Amino acid sequence: MSDKKLAVIFPGIGYHTDKPLLYYSKKIARQHGYDIVELSFHDIDKDALLAGGRPDALTQPDRKKMLEAFQTVTTEAEEQLRSTDFAGYKDIIFISKSIGTVAASVYAAREKVAARQVYFTPLEQTFSLIGEKNGLVFFGTEDPFVDVGKIEELSRAKGLSYRIFEGANHSLETGELQTDLKNMVDIMEETENFLVGSPVYRIPVQKRDGSISDLSEYRGKVLLIINSATGCGFTPQYEALETIYRRCRERGFEILDFPCDQFGHQAPGSNEEIHSFCTSRYDISFPQFSKIDVNGENGSELFAYLKQKQGFRGFLRNTKESMYMEKLVAKMDPDYQHNSDIKWNFTKFLVNKRGQVTDRFEPDAGTDIVGQAVERELL
Numbered sequence: 001m002s003d004k005k006l007a008v009i010f011p012g013i014g015y016h017t018d019k020p021l022l023y024y025s026k027k028i029a030r031q032h033g034y035d036i037v038e039l040s041f042h043d044i045d046k047d048a049l050l051a052g053g054r055p056d057a058l059t060q061p062d063r064k065k066m067l068e069a070f071q072t073v074t075t076e077a078e079e080q081l082r083s084t085d086f087a088g089y090k091d092i093i094f095i096s097k098s099i100g101t102v103a104a105s106v107y108a109a110r111e112k113v114a115a116r117q118v119y120f121t122p123l124e125q126t127f128s129l130i131g132e133k134n135g136l137v138f139f140g141t142e143d144p145f146v147d148v149g150k151i152e153e154l155s156r157a158k159g160l161s162y163r164i165f166e167g168a169n170h171s172l173e174t175g176e177l178q179t180d181l182k183n184m185v186d187i188m189e190e191t192e193n194f195l196v197g198s199p200v201y202r203i204p205v206q207k208r209d210g211s212i213s214d215l216s217e218y219r220g221k222v223l224l225i226i227n228s229a230t231g232c233g234f235t236p237q238y239e240a241l242e243t244i245y246r247r248c249r250e251r252g253f254e255i256l257d258f259p260c261d262q263f264g265h266q267a268p269g270s271n272e273e274i275h276s277f278c279t280s281r282y283d284i285s286f287p288q289f290s291k292i293d294v295n296g297e298n299g300s301e302l303f304a305y306l307k308q309k310q311g312f313r314g315f316l317r318n319t320k321e322s323m324y325m326e327k328l329v330a331k332m333d334p335d336y337q338h339n340s341d342i343k344w345n346f347t348k349f350l351v352n353k354r355g356q357v358t359d360r361f362e363p364d365a366g367t368d369i370v371g372q373a374v375e376r377e378l379l
Contacts (some may be wrong), residue, residue, distance in 0.1 A: 101119045196355065
């Protein structure tokens with residue numbers, strides 16, 4: 001099998017492949033080595049989408065016109081892709097917009113093309129032939145051409161990842177420039193993660209046995225990534241973390257533990273000594289990796305990325321231990337409030353199912369708070 005990759009771009013009515021959502025998606029795909037095929041649809045009644053709009057749309061539904069439009073885009077897609085040798089590609093992704101999402105799903109089903117799909121503002125009819133758990137969906141709450149609740153329901157039923165943008169229309173725009181720019185960055189980041197995986201999954205890490213791997217096997221799961229130590233005042237958190245792990249792992253949750261000896265020389269043992277201590281004392285069953293540095297010139301690339309995405313936001317200052325920790329850290333680093341460095345053992349980062357780093361918990365954050373955050377991500 002070839003290592004070649006292909007991205008096929010299916011436009012919408014009046015939304016050609018050089019408009020923002022498709023243009024930037026195409027650019028991302030090309031940067032990651034995908035060959036690009038861009039389709040164009042011509043013989044389509046521009047009122048066809050209105051025919052498929054919500055009952056409160058200005059134009060009453062015209063089922064015949066709508067079906068004709070669907071048939072037209074599907075036929076045009078088939079004609080333009082007739083000479084494409086899909087068998088020559090290891091990875092195929094269809095990126096589609098609006099009525100193009102119908103053509104993409106129908107074509108993939110009819111021609112039995114095992115394509116992953118990115119759907120921008122799909123129509124309800126798109127979902128009839130979508131494969132389960134095989135796509136990423138984006139839509140807005142103010143899209144006049146669909147029943148937003150129905151799109152969400154269909155996405156859930158098919159097990160598709162989806163993002164809803166508050167106040168966004170059929171172009172995923174709100175009319176507020178700063179909001180639209182931020183949303184576009186978020187959309188493209190998720191699209192890139194869907195294509196090639198979040199950086200969280202691609203960064204090299206060292207396993208406990210010394211072999212080099214990555215975290216791709218944890219893709220699609222909620223992750224709690226921690227730096228730990230066996231001789232720390234926070235070491236008993238292992239017990240609570242194991243409880244959270246056993247409660248949630250069957251629902252797609254993993255704790256990834258990276259021992260670190262940078263704080264108070266509190267993890268002096270070898271990888272095997274640390275693992276033996278944790279399993280015998282706290283009966284942990286979640287994965288442990290090789291001991292690392294999390295700060296400085298030899299700092300872990302993974303933790304550098306985590307710190308970039310979720311900086312330090314302060315200690316809780318709600319217990320004597322928390323107040324003591326702040327004084328200790330301030331003595332070590334007077335500028336601690338203004339950098340994202342890890343402050344001490346048992347700092348925790350939460351990563352959602354899409355590979356986004358969504359939260360950071362300092363060591364003084366109670367494990368009950370952490371557990372509640374994990375439960376929210378698993379919903």
